[in-house]
Amino acid sequence: MRLGTVRIRGTAxxxxxxxxxxxxxxxxxxxxxxxxxxxxxxxHPRTLVELFDLGRYGDALLADLEKAVQxxxxxxxxxxxxxxxxxxxxxxxPRPGKVVCVGGNKENPGDPLDASMQDEWPRPxxxxxxxxxxxxxxxxxxxxxxxxxxxxxxxICLIIGKRGRxxxxxxxxxxxxxCALLNDMSxxxxxxxxxxxxxISKGVGNPKEExxxxxxxxxxxxxxxxxxxxxxxxxxxxxxxxxxxxxxxxVGPNIVQEGSVGSYGxxxxxxxxxISKWITLEPGxxxxxxxxxxxxxxxxxxxxxxxxxNQKVVVSCPQLGELVTHVTLVDA
Numbered sequence: 483m484r485l486g487t488v489r490i491r492g493t494a495x496x497x498x499x500x501x502x503x504x505x506x507x508x509x510x511x512x513x514x515x516x517x518x519x520x521x522x523x524x525x526h527p528r529t530l531v532e533l534f535d536l537g538r539y540g541d542a543l544l545a546d547l548e549k550a551v552q553x554x555x556x557x558x559x560x561x562x563x564x565x566x567x568x569x570x571x572x573x574x575x576p577r578p579g580k581v582v583c584v585g586g587n588k589e590n591p592g593d594p595l596d597a598s599m600q601d602e603w604p605r606p607x608x609x610x611x612x613x614x615x616x617x618x619x620x621x622x623x624x625x626x627x628x629x630x631x632x633x634x635x636x637x638i639c640l641i642i643g644k645r646g647r648x649x650x651x652x653x654x655x656x657x658x659x660x661c662a663l664l665n666d667m668s669x670x671x672x673x674x675x676x677x678x679x680x681x682i683s684k685g686v687g688n689p690k691e692e693x694x695x696x697x698x699x700x701x702x703x704x705x706x707x708x709x710x711x712x713x714x715x716x717x718x719x720x721x722x723x724x725x726x727x728x729x730x731x732x733v734g735p736n737i738v739q740e741g742s743v744g745s746y747g748x749x750x751x752x753x754x755x756x757i758s759k760w761i762t763l764e765p766g767x768x769x770x771x772x773x774x775x776x777x778x779x780x781x782x783x784x785x786x787x788x789x790x791x792n793q794k795v796v797v798s799c800p801q802l803g804e805l806v807t808h809v810t811l812v813d814a
Contacts, residue, residue, distance in 0.1 A: 654725075
């Protein structure tokens with residue numbers, strides 16, 4: 483079952499599942515169909531993270547709920563079933579504890595600045611986006627001229643369902659609740675402005691060390707620049723091997739990126755292994771596996787989602803749906 487978090491007619495955020503073409507309020511449907519004692523009460527989860535915390539009970543509840551909805555005689559008129567046009571999507575986990583993004587996840591990951599300092603190379607390199615940057619499918623992201631070009635990168639992300647530390651690549655996916663689409667947006671001008679060379683003293687009579695640094699925080703952190711969704715899909719429900727997922731990114735009329743999970747330089751398990759060496763992954767955290775290859779005619783530096791005709795971005799995958807983001811230029 484595809485899972486998500488939505489608002490219905492302006493009400494509080496609630497976890498939902500997609501059964502057929504209907505969006506099902508998990509709590510209300512489970513109560514009405516006799517699967518729990520009361521809506522939004524123990525032991526029923528009120529958020530997807532609470533659902534993750536239930537472990538096997540949560541999996542069983544969803545399986546029973548999907549069957550009960552399918553067996554229900556009049557889903558179209560049920561008070562807990564809604565059309566896609568009746569809901570406003572948030573990210574599956576609206577405020578994750580952390581969003582960790584793998585950068586440069588290509589077959590050739592690049593070269594280290596100082597190979598003599600590397601204990602292990604190549605390895606996944608990653609950065610964080612702010613939880614406040616997270617938004618959902620259909621959201622409008624505000625941009626200013628000083629940010630341009632507004633760059634976009636369609637990615638596959640993993641949403642963590644169980645606490646994980648010191649994971650091994652071969653079994654790291656056991657902590658994953660499911661996967662979703664993510665649009666790693668950037669204020670491109672900030673990314674260039676915040677690169678600098680720092681000269682560090684190495685003592686009297688020694689030449690200074692030149693350290694090249696490029697902080698991407700200001701470029702990656704603005705509000706709304708991490709759309710996720712619309713759905714979280716458990717790996718077991720994809721219908722195809724995870725590595726066969728193909729993601730396409732369209733900016734305005736142009737396809738600017740396309741690739742499969744199998745084309746990543748580092749596997750999902752390897753990324754989780756590296757990250758969890760130093761960072762404890764908690765339920766609701768997001769790990770994005772990196773951008774796919776740019777189309778030759780649409781290099782990242784020259785694709786501006788804030789320009790006229792380009793202000794609708796669609797990241798799509800047949801098994802995960804379409805993540806649509808609108809960009810508006812505030813000071814146009």
